[in-house]
Structure formats: C-alpha cells, structure tokens
Amino acid sequence: MQYLKIKDAIVEQIEDGMLTARQKLPAERKLAEAFDTTRVTLREALSMLEAEGRVYREDRRGWFVSPEPMSYDPTQTLNFTNMALAQQRQPRTELLAAKQVLASKHAAKKLELPPFSDIYRVDRVRYLEERPVLYVTNFIRAELFPDLLKRDCSRNSLTDIYREHYGVEYQRIRYRITTSSLQGEIAQALRATAGTPAMVVERINYSQTGELIDCDIEYWRHDAITIDSIAELSA
Amino acid sequence: MQYLKIKDAIVEQIEDGMLTARQKLPAERKLAEAFDTTRVTLREALSMLEAEGRVYREDRRGWFVSPEPMSYDPTQTLNFTNMALAQQRQPRTELLAAKQVLASKHAAKKLELPPFSDIYRVDRVRYLEERPVLYVTNFIRAELFPDLLKRDCSRNSLTDIYREHYGVEYQRIRYRITTSSLQGEIAQALRATAGTPAMVVERINYSQTGELIDCDIEYWRHDAITIDSIAELSA
DNA sequence: GAGTGGTCTAGACCACTGC
DNA sequence: CAGTGGTCTAGACCACTCG
Known part of the structure; x- marks a missing residue:
C-alpha cells in the first residue's frame, strides 16, 4: 500500500507549510520518481487526496493544493x-x-x-x-x-x-x-x-x-x- | 476516450433495466474483455460511475448498481x-x-x-x-x-x-x-x-x-x- | 481452491500548456 | 518547442471472498 505513504508524505508537506494553498505540485513524472514509483500509482494517491479535498486538478495544468473551503x-x-x-x-x-x-x-x-x-x-x-x-x-x-x-x-x-x-x-x-x-x-x-x-x-x-x-x-x-x-x- | 464509451454502455444497461439496483456487475476481467480493453481503463470508467453515484463498490467483493438514494x-x-x-x-x-x-x-x-x-x-x-x-x-x-x-x-x-x-x-x-x-x-x-x-x-x-x-x-x-x-x- | 478485486510495474502516444 | 497531463496497454503478484 505504497499510495498511502505517498498520500501521507504529501499531506505532511501541506501541513508543514512546504506546500501552500493554490500552489502547484511538481510534475507527475517528477513526483513519481521522487517516491520511486510509477505515474499510475502516484495518480492513485493524488486522486485520493482529491477525493478528500486536499488537492485539486486543473485540466492539463497539473495538481494544486486546495485552499480553505x-x-x-x-x-x-x-x-x-x-x-x-x-x-x-x-x-x-x-x-x-x-x-x-x-x-x-x-x-x-x-x-x-x-x-x-x-x-x-x-x-x-x-x-x-x-x-x-x-x-x-x-x-x-x-x-x-x-x-x-x-x-x-x-x-x-x-x-x-x-x-x-x-x-x-x-x-x-x-x-x-x-x-x-x-x-x-x-x-x-x-x-x-x-x-x-x-x-x-x-x-x-x-x-x-x-x-x-x-x-x-x-x-x-x-x-x-x-x-x-x-x-x-x-x- | 474509450472510458466514456464504457461508462455510457454501463449506464445504458442500468437504465434499460438489464442491471437493477444492488445487482453485482460481472467481474472486472470479464468486463474488460467484453469492452476489449484492460482492467486499468475499465476501472477508470467504473470509478467515474462511482463518483456519479451510479455504482458502488464493496471492498474485494465487486461493483454493484446503486439503488435510489x-x-x-x-x-x-x-x-x-x-x-x-x-x-x-x-x-x-x-x-x-x-x-x-x-x-x-x-x-x-x-x-x-x-x-x-x-x-x-x-x-x-x-x-x-x-x-x-x-x-x-x-x-x-x-x-x-x-x-x-x-x-x-x-x-x-x-x-x-x-x-x-x-x-x-x-x-x-x-x-x-x-x-x-x-x-x-x-x-x-x-x-x-x-x-x-x-x-x-x-x-x-x-x-x-x-x-x-x-x-x-x-x-x-x-x-x-x-x-x-x-x-x-x-x- | 478457483477466481476476484487491490495494487503495482514499465512502458507508450497524443494533444495541449506555457515558455 | 519542450514538457506536461490524459489516456491506454499488457502484463504481474497477493490477499481475500466464496462456493
């Protein structure tokens, strides 16, 4: 359950303020490499964060940190x-x-x-x-x-x-x-x-x-x- | 955009009554074969239907048709x-x-x-x-x-x-x-x-x-x- | 015990974004 | 034009469900 670790790592970065509201995450390929995994698994983790409302996507533009609702x-x-x-x-x-x-x-x-x-x-x-x-x-x-x-x-x-x-x-x-x-x-x-x-x-x-x-x-x-x-x- | 066609096909089956509320869908591998695609793409379509509230999953048990809310x-x-x-x-x-x-x-x-x-x-x-x-x-x-x-x-x-x-x-x-x-x-x-x-x-x-x-x-x-x-x- | 869903790999092509 | 995200392929292993 690798994607759980990826999720937690990203959540931690958000909560520590390394990533702030509306900021763009690194490219999927870079993140995948950083977590030593493939894009498919990485996207699994990101989609889950999206479902939780922690990150959002702009079509073809990438992933961003969700601001307060x-x-x-x-x-x-x-x-x-x-x-x-x-x-x-x-x-x-x-x-x-x-x-x-x-x-x-x-x-x-x-x-x-x-x-x-x-x-x-x-x-x-x-x-x-x-x-x-x-x-x-x-x-x-x-x-x-x-x-x-x-x-x-x-x-x-x-x-x-x-x-x-x-x-x-x-x-x-x-x-x-x-x-x-x-x-x-x-x-x-x-x-x-x-x-x-x-x-x-x-x-x-x-x-x-x-x-x-x-x-x-x-x-x-x-x-x-x-x-x-x-x-x-x-x- | 193959997964759109898969989605539509499944929605149609639901609306035509071929699949009824709470009924289990066929196994992922069978569906993937039926739609001539891979499990990854099939699951993409199913996840989207899940987000729309048309089907739901039971963990390790499969996919089912959502009843009326x-x-x-x-x-x-x-x-x-x-x-x-x-x-x-x-x-x-x-x-x-x-x-x-x-x-x-x-x-x-x-x-x-x-x-x-x-x-x-x-x-x-x-x-x-x-x-x-x-x-x-x-x-x-x-x-x-x-x-x-x-x-x-x-x-x-x-x-x-x-x-x-x-x-x-x-x-x-x-x-x-x-x-x-x-x-x-x-x-x-x-x-x-x-x-x-x-x-x-x-x-x-x-x-x-x-x-x-x-x-x-x-x-x-x-x-x-x-x-x-x-x-x-x-x- | 057979078959299933959950998870993961290692690639690929394309259309689009943004420089 | 380089790089990105969206989409897709063709496999694989494992733990679990269910008969």
Missing part, C-alpha cells in the same frame, strides 16, 4: 459575492449567457410550468481568488419579470434586481444537495477534468406571496465549499 | 429508522459501541467542554436493505443524562430516550455538510474500499432551553443520500 449557507439569500466578502475571500463572477429560452422538460418541471414555456436562463461561473469554483444555471419564470434581461445581469445580483425593480424577495427556499461529478462544458468552465468530484446544490425559491420565482442549479468544485447552516425546530 | 432532512429530528420507513425503505441499525469516555480534544471542542470531560460516545452502523450506508458517532454531554447507558441504546433511538426519560428535546440544530472519503475502520464498517467518496454531516444539537446536548458525526456512502430541506426566511 468557503462556508455556504443555502438558507440565506446572501448572494455569492457578499458571502465571499464576508469571509475575506475575493469573489468574481463571469456571465456566460443570459437569454430567454423555451423551458426544457427538466426546467419546466422544476419551475412547475408546462413544457416550452418562456423562461430566462442565466449561466455564470464564479471565482474565488481567480479560481473557478462554481457553475450556476438559473431558470427564471419570465412572466414575473418582464424585460429582466434589459437590466444589467452581469453587474448586479439577480436577487438585487428582483427586489429593487420588481419588489420580489425570497421567502422560502427548498434545497437539495447531492454529490456527483463534473462533466463536459461545466467541467471545462471550471477548468476541471471530467469526473472531478462535485457538490450539486439545487434550490427552488419562493417569494413572499408563496409564488415560485426561480430555480438554481449550482455545481461546486467539492473542495471549495462546506455547507453550514442552522435550523430552528418548531415545537 | 434516500432523502434526508437534517433539520428534522425524525430519526434514521422513521425516515427510512417513511420512504418505504428497510432500515436496520447495529450498535458498535456505547461507552463513557474522556472527551478527546476534538470532541471537547464540539461539545464546548474542557478537555477530558466525561462524555458518552456511541458508534453505530446503519443499513438500508442490508447495505451499510451510514457510520454515525454520537458524542453526548454526560452530565445531562445520568445513567444513559443503562437504557437500552441498541433498541431505542437516542432522541426517544432523551425525551422520554430526561424530558429533553432538540430545538435547534447546527449542521455542516462536507464531502470527503472513507478511510480505515469507517470504510471497513461500511464494507467500502478506502477512498470511497463520502458525504459527511456534522450536527450539533441544542435543547429547548438552548443548552448544547450532543453532537453527531455521520459518514454516508455518498450515493446513498440526498439532502433535502426547506428553509423559511424571516423578513
């Missing part, structure tokens, strides 16, 4: 940017697309609409310290927000636009958290290799009048996030 | 058994140990106690349809529950004992969800290979008087669970 409370409306700033992180958001589309079967179901209804779809990638950690897709009931896309979605948070221009606020959030893996364009947008472990957060949001507003599907690099929340139970 | 709401006190029954699942719990111990540094911190305080520690493995899916450790403030261990912990749920014998109920739950991987004895207890992806749920529970009661650390096989909850926002 950001703490995320899905029951707060606090948007990504403010959440990050509150934790002394450096957020950035990239708007990939914002358009009006016909609801796919999947999206229609989430939004409780008939298929082919008009909806907005907004795709964004979010960064922490210039590392892409989150791919979000929003599906929004178009009827509730006429001309939403004329607002500047790349500059303002959706929740701010809802509140300021339409008087709509989140009141109830239904969320679902699963683990999966990144594939295809989502993986690409996060500079991840296909198969990278992911945390998927799906939220369906309701307004103060109980109306379904929108739904967001979030793909997080799993080492970048820890869900952290409090529930008060009614007697 | 159980839906879990950490903000409900509903215990594992009742939660499972409500979803037409077949739960079983195995008590590994229930004893009074001196708090480790880690446990003491969670329970906000000085190190080496007296606490109870209860370890259990929980099954669904005879598949071990969850390893839980409870750390309990001993002062609140004199003679707790004389009650029959293997037969009754802890929350029932708290309520019936001590008049204590959960009122507030602080929870944290992360992804990691199974290692050592926890992996063994779940019949998992070291490195299997896991969902870790850590809960700290407070009573109706606001007092910290206990803390539980749950290691789930990640394909066995989806977190599902609702949050009401205060205005």
